[in-house]
Amino acid sequence: MIDASVARRYARALFSLGLEEGRHEEYGGELEAILSALEHSREAGAFLRNPGYTLQQRHNAVDALASALKLSPVVVNFLRLLVDRQRVGDLPQVARAYRAMVDEKVGRVRATVTSAAPLSDRETKNLREAIAAMTGRTIVLDAKTDPSLIGGAVTQVGPRSFDGSLRTQLERMREQLKRAPI
DSSP, X not given: OOOHHHHHHHHHHHHXXXXXHTOHHHHHHHHHHHHHHHHHOHHHHHHHHOTTSOHHHHHHHHHHHHHHHTOOHHHHHHHHHHHHTTOGGGHHHHHHHHHHHHHHHHTEEEEEEEESSOOOHHXXXXXXXXHHHHHTSEEEEEEEEOGXXXXXXXXXXXXXXXXXXXXXXXXXXXXXXXXXXX
């Protein structure tokens, strides 16, 4: 497992190149595409991480991946660097750090809402607008469902969490009843 500061250093290196070229969001999309491809083909990821293959063989695999995904030369070189330094397995952490840098630069915040039942498009839109008004930033909202919440929702905006679930409210009532004098 890579240290978070190491992941940020790799991400910052690519991010600074992306800023210079004005392609920082495009590079982020390419990193996400690489992650998706490596998740769908576990063999490819294992191949790129395996030092049993020669560096040339792994670079050829990077070239094939770059061709299939139509990656920019900067991202291809970045991926080669990760292969050279045995860091391909750390790509998810590097991509997460990169995504955070891009979000900060463009004034975007990622939020997650977990509800007991799926939210309608209108509810999702209203929630996104409410969070945007609260934060003053553009919101990327990820909606999930968890029936164990019973009702309501839990919203995570950056490091802050807002728990309006029925499960939590019932748990609080239970604790209050335990402490109440008889």
